[in-house]
Amino acid sequence: MNTIWALAKIVVLEMIRRKDFYVLFILTVLLTGMAGSVNLFNDHSIVRYLKEICLLLIWVASLVIAITCTARQIPMEREQRTIFPLLAKPVTRAQFLLGKFLGCWVATGLALLVFYLFFGVVSASREQHWPVLNYLQAGFLHWLMLGIVIAATLLGSIVFAAPSSNGTICFVCVAGILLLGRHLNKVALGLAEPLQSLLYGIYFVIPHLELFDVRDLITHNWDLIPGGVMALAILYAATYTAFLLTAAWLVFRRRPLN
């Protein structure tokens, strides 16, 4: 565990010292600010619209951070040859992967925290109440979802050689699932047989990331999600993450390093 944590800290430190996160954050702030400034009519619904835009930006930015940060980890270790002195120490390949996973997950978690704090400031400037618990639930589910994405990207970075193609593939898959995932079964109904089963198969196998998207919880100030459902969500995310990490380990375990 110490080893895994030591590895994770390096990843977090890397993100803090790189510029990407700051650029995305400033971009989000600017875009939200622009969206806020077109609020000429001071209409009540405009607040909701502003919150929706800000949340959408946060979702996109968090996916970009999670995927780019994860996709470059192992290719960089190999390209810069830092993996050699590292794995020459008593580190197993499983610890290496877990450390990278944990580091990326914690790093994106920290980024998420900054983003949601900004969102809190934005909405507090327009509204007088602060549903902190709603924020926490939505942010936590968002973070769980990113765990699955990070595990998938880590697997991708071992399977696909080029980091950029892996990043693109992951981004397209994740966006596809988020936008279309819940409709696949309905689409399948309208198809002819071999395709229908195939699409149904995909529908049942993919992680339904869209389930973790509870932005309405904060834009519409809905009631909190019950504890049982939260527990199920944690279990669901943990299962997929564990499955993807195991797959990554199986591929990486015996791979020659040069």
Place this chain on the structure above:
Amino acid sequence: METLTIDNLRVEYRSRAVGDPVKTAVRGLNLRVAQGEVFGFLGPNGAGKTSTMNVLLGFVPPTSGTARLFGVDVREPIARQRIGYLPEQTYYYKFLTAEELLRFYAEIFQIPKAERTQRIDAVLKLVELDHARTRQIKTYSKGMQQRAGLAQALINNPDLLILDEPTSGLDPIGRMKVREIIQRLKSEGKTVFFSSHELGEVETVCDRIAILHQGELKTEGRVSDLLRQHGANLEQIFLKIIGHPLQP
């Protein structure tokens, strides 16, 4: 007791493209290094030195044969607890300072917190990077990076050092320092296994050497014995053994 044992080692690289020939980097290598020895692993470019080390460190699985460190098969990660390794090309996490890098590796070796700072101070002093310890590694010169590499290889106070061309890229003073460090480690009873193209240096610090050529072991023995047998210096012996025509 043998620190390093290699039996019948064969290393092949299979390329991904179908139909490409398999490249054999090491064939039938047998080697034994005893505790406390300084062992020079020589051979021309492409002889298979780095490939052999890659097996010792578990980066590449042996195609056949076995390799052991302290009697433990190199496939077990625990075999690497008591070794220090300096890779052929050294690039470290550029966004870290030397101190942070060493702290990270010290954590990986699970060196107790109380000892950690002390160890880090000691190795930084040894490689003379004390003045630059809080600077990011990307601001280092090549020789400084090489010395940071040596520092990380020594962080766990290893009993066996595996160094792949430790003096490449160093100035004459740097080379001398590395020689001094190797000799000092020897006097502490440590084993050093290193590859080098600097034969003069090898002659002064090594107890024994092996010469590899095209993946095969050509010669192995005590430096003093070899010099006496051939009545020549190490460079001449080397050239003769790899079949290079001697200059008149």
